[in-house]
Amino acid sequence: MTNMISRSLRVLGAAVLGLAAFAPLADTASAQSQPLKLTLDRGVVEPLPISILDFFGEGGTSDPLGPQIAQVIESDLASTNVFRNVPDAAIAPLVPTFSAPPRFSDVRTLSNAAALVTGEIGSTPDGRFALRFRLWDVVAQQQIAGFQYTGDRAAWRRMAHRASDAIYERLTGEAGYFETRIVFVDERGPKNQRVKRLAVMDYDGQNLEYLTGGSSLVLTPRFSPRSQEITYISYRDGLPRVYLLDIESRRQEILGRFPGMTFAPRFSPDGGSVLMSLARSGNTDIYEMDLRTRQVTRLTSNSSIDTAPSYSPDGRRIVFESDRGGSQQLYVMPASGGSAQRISFGSGRYATPVWSPRGDLIAFTKISGGRFGIGVMDPDGGGERILTDSFLDESPTWAPNGRRLMFFRETQGARGQSQLYSIDIRGGKETRVATPGPASDPAWGPVMR
Secondary structure, three states: OHHHHHHHHHHHOHHHHHHHOOEEOOOOOOOOOOOOOOOOOOOOOOOEEEEEOOOEOHHHOOOOHHHHHHHHHHHHHHOOOOEEEOOOOOOHHHOOOOOOOOOHHHHHHHOOOOEEEEEEEEEOOOOOEEEEEEEEEOOOOEEEEEEEEEEOHHHHHHHHHHHHHHHHHHHHOOOOOOOOEEEEEEEEOOHHHOEEEEEEEEOOOOOOEEOOOOOOOEEEEEEOOOOOEEEEEEOHHHOOEEEEEEOOOOOEEEEEEOOOEEEEEEEOOOOOEEEEEEEEOOEEEEEEEEOOOOOEEEOOOOOOEEEEEEEOOOOOEEEEEEOOOOOOEEEEEEOOOOOOEEOOOOOOEEEEEEEOOOOOOEEEEEEEOOEEEEEEEOOOOOOOEEOOOEOOEEEEEEOOOOOEEEEEEEOOOOOOOEEEEEEEOOOOOOEEEOOOOOEEEEEEOOOOO
16 A cells, blocks of 8 residues: 555656645734744743644545544654644534634633644545645634645645644744655664665655665665755675665666775755765775766875765865774865864764754764764854764764754664664654664655655
């Protein structure tokens, strides 16, 4: 069933792309009003109580998708740790139809919900599936937003995620990340004989698809920030090759054969080039490849090991790890190469740096006292915070809005396994990401539009 839905999304083409052209419903919020809004900062945010009612069917009837759509939105918002779902059993009778405003005073009496979402699914005059929703400020007793998405019924989950994105943005002022996908390495078999396949899924673990068959080793997939393309390393015929794969069309090409590569290439912000680290003539240095011309330019020239490069979101700087100072640390240099400045000075070693899409932080793996953790710091090295700590936490990847990180955790011992987790950058509880089995090396893709 999962593969059938995923194939449908690829075949729909214009219908799915048509989701981008959403139409606002009547918005009753006054320009002079002060609508409900959360402010996200580095401190702990008290979760906002919100109730998501089951969506009405056509003309107020029931539709099996109605509760499922509401559940997807509930799960999306709850996963952020800035929203708290309020059960809707007592509230639902207070909203008799989608077109009628809720009985606000009764909603406040029966629950502590500060925000309310009502919705309806139906069809457009030309026969397309339509998902409509309204976001209400219960305290101010006004509608904050209302939107409609149209497409094919098979794309209902994407529409629900898009509704979550709109709700998140209206209530926080920041972009959502729910209509995204994760590419990762699916692992099977004993630890010393792992079969590794590339897999892709929605950010919440749904619509899983396998991209490779497992006959050859695959490593370190990387998502383009601009498209549904990935790079990865595959050891077909025992030789490392770097592949560029379009997830939608499944068109694949070889970027090159790089025997000395240590990490798969990471895309530039515009998707036009990639960074990589290569070992040549006894040195491991950082190189840039132009994807149009395939020209490769060397950016570092050092007797040390320079590796794991990542662009800043404006494309002007590169963060990377190097042992040029005697231990594994993080450095920042201009995107064209040149002088590099060390930014990590805490105890222990630092690895796998990744620049936030917002540009304000760099995530990394820290190795100290025989344990691995995920942390963040300012681009100048200040404000270091360690978010996780375990036997082995590694390979952070950013959500497109720069508010959440995903990583993989491996348990200790001969039977140790890897699993994906995510965490808000403000800290808090780690959330396990559902996968069919052991998984590693996640890469978070851009919002699908």
